[in-house]
Amino acid sequence: MKEELTTIRQTSLKEIEAVTSESELYQVKSRYLGRSGTITQIVKNLKNIPAEERSTIGKEANDLKKDLTAAIDNALQNIKQSKKLEHIEKPSIDVTLPGRKQLLGNKHPITLVTDQITQVFTTLGFEIVEGPEIELDFFNFEALNIPKDHPARDMHDTFYVTEEVMLRTHTSPVQIRTMQKTKPPLKIICPGKVYRCDSDVSHTPMFHQIEGLMVDTNITFGDLKGLLTIFIHTIFDENTALRFRPSFFPFTEPSAEVDIQCVMCRGAGCRVCSGTGWIEILGCGLVNPKVFANAGYNPDEITGLAFGLGVERTAMLKYGVNDIRLFFENDYRFLSQF
Numbered sequence: 441m442k443e444e445l446t447t448i449r450q451t452s453l454k455e456i457e458a459v460t461s462e463s464e465l466y467q468v469k470s471r472y473l474g475r476s477g478t479i480t481q482i483v484k485n486l487k488n489i490p491a492e493e494r495s496t497i498g499k500e501a502n503d504l505k506k507d508l509t510a511a512i513d514n515a516l517q518n519i520k521q522s523k524k525l526e527h528i529e530k531p532s533i534d535v536t537l538p539g540r541k542q543l544l545g546n547k548h549p550i551t552l553v554t555d556q557i558t559q560v561f562t563t564l565g566f567e568i569v570e571g572p573e574i575e576l577d578f579f580n581f582e583a584l585n586i587p588k589d590h591p592a593r594d595m596h597d598t599f600y601v602t603e604e605v606m607l608r609t610h611t612s613p614v615q616i617r618t619m620q621k622t623k624p625p626l627k628i629i630c631p632g633k634v635y636r637c638d639s640d641v642s643h644t645p646m647f648h649q650i651e652g653l654m655v656d657t658n659i660t661f662g663d664l665k666g667l668l669t670i671f672i673h674t675i676f677d678e679n680t681a682l683r684f685r686p687s688f689f690p691f692t693e694p695s696a697e698v699d700i701q702c703v704m705c706r707g708a709g710c711r712v713c714s715g716t717g718w719i720e721i722l723g724c725g726l727v728n729p730k731v732f733a734n735a736g737y738n739p740d741e742i743t744g745l746a747f748g749l750g751v752e753r754t755a756m757l758k759y760g761v762n763d764i765r766l767f768f769e770n771d772y773r774f775l776s777q778f
Contacts, residue, residue, distance in 0.1 A: 445500050448478055449507070456511045462519055469512050479505050549778040550648055550767055553675075553755040554631055557650050560674045564667070566627045566652060571614035573633055577604045579613035583734040584691040597637035599645075607635035610748060612691065615653045619735035624742050625656035631751075644764055648751035655727070655737070655744035661694070664724055664745040672700055672721075675758065681707070683718065692725025692746055703757050712762075719757060722749035 452472050459465045472478050482501050486494055547555070558568060577588075586593055599607040614630035631650045639645055654663070665684060672682050681701040689695040699718040701707045707717035724747035729739030752764050759778065761767070766774050 445482070445497070445504055448472070449504050452508055453511060456508070456515050459515060460519070462516065465512060465515055465519065469508075472508055473505065473512075479508070546776070546778070548767075548775065549755050549759060549761075550751055552778060553758060554648065554650070554751050556675060557671075557749075557751065557754065558629060558631060560671050561629045561652060564627075564670070566629045566654075569614055569618050569628045569630050570632055571608075571611070571617050571630065573608055573635070574601065575606060575608040575613050577606065579616050580606060580608050580610075583616045583731065584612050585728050585730045585734070586690045590690060599635050599637060609636055610634050611649045611651045612746075612748065615651065615746070616731075616735050618653075619655070619732075619737060624737065624744075627654045628652070644752070644768060647764075649748055650751060651746065651748035653727070653744060653746050655732075655742055657742055659726070659743040659745050661726060661745075664726065664747070667745070668698055668722070668724060668747060672698075675754065676700065676703060684724075687723060687725075689723055689725055691728050691731045693728045695723065695725035698722045698724060698747075700757070704760065721753065721757065722747055724748070 452468070455468050456465070459468060470477060473480060479501060483498070483505070486498050486501070489497055562568065581587070581590075581593060598609050601607070611630040611632050611634060614632070615628065618626065618628055618630075629650055629652045632648065633646055634649050635646050636643070637645065654667070669682065672680055680703070683699050684696040685699060687695045687697040697720050700721050702710060702713035702717050702719050704710050704712045705717065709715040709717050713719050724745070727744035727746050732739040732742065732744070752767060755761065755767070756764060
């Protein structure tokens with residue numbers, strides 16, 4: 441057994457000296473000092489050795505175990521130090537590599553389209569006005585000729601805070617607040633976030649709207665048509681046809697939906713426009729006299745026009761995006777295209 445321990449000592453120390461990596465060193469350690477290692481097995485089998493030799497063999501085995509442990513620890517330190525020196529001596533910068541450009545942020549497509557829309561109307565003399573996103577029932581519904589029992593409330597999937605407080609469902613409340621503080625004439629647009637309980641490929645619980653209001657004497661539907669024609673031709677192109685289709689909104693009378701010629705198929709009919717050649721883009725009309733009365737204006741002295749559009753819908757048509765959720769997923773590959 442003594443000769444066996446001597447052989448193990450010589451062999452194991454040579455193996456430890458020869459290793460060049462941590463993984464090799466741990467393999468040597470496992471082979472001799474692991475649970476099934478050679479020295480571990482010798483210590484476990486000491487009970488089978490004659491009593492007169494047991495203490496001597498046991499001492500030599502324990503001494504060998506301690507020596508191997510120390511040799512392994514020392515070899516591990518040498519390997520780590522060697523790696524550290526190699527890392528220090530190795531150049532940290534490869535000057536032959538091409539430079540890396542710093543990725544710069546750019547405007548979100550919704551911001552881009554919002555800026556384009558507001559620029560069209562500010563060029564035409566409109567003022568930008570903003571208001572609270574948490575709104576009172578009076579401003580969000582009642583002042584806009586939508587009383588509590590009005591069926592038009594079913595058109596708005598509303599987030600209620602209390603019975604009288606909610607997240608605004610459109611930016612029209614800003615128009616009421618502005619009229620209460622400002623005498624006519626006035627020309628305003630109201631951009632901002634609005635909220636509705638809806639979520640699919642064409643709807644999100646939060647989205648952006650821009651609504652416009654123009655109040656003066658002798659405002660006609662012809663003014664509304666001319667204004668929106670300028671807007672459509674500026675945002676898309678002068679070849680984009682548009683049409684006014686009769687509709688209903690409680691706060692305008694008469695009311696209309698504005699459709700534009702499908703930007704994908706140019707009126708030929710495709711999947712995007714359901715084969716009709718037309719796509720709805722916004723709602724509009726002449727301001728209902730009841731809305732003027734609720735805002736403190738005299739409806740016998742003035743007239744006005746109003747319109748409202750979704751920024752996301754406009755952006756989807758302008759850029760050919762087929763899923764509104766792409767605007768809010770923060771995928772740089774998508775956002776960097778704009």
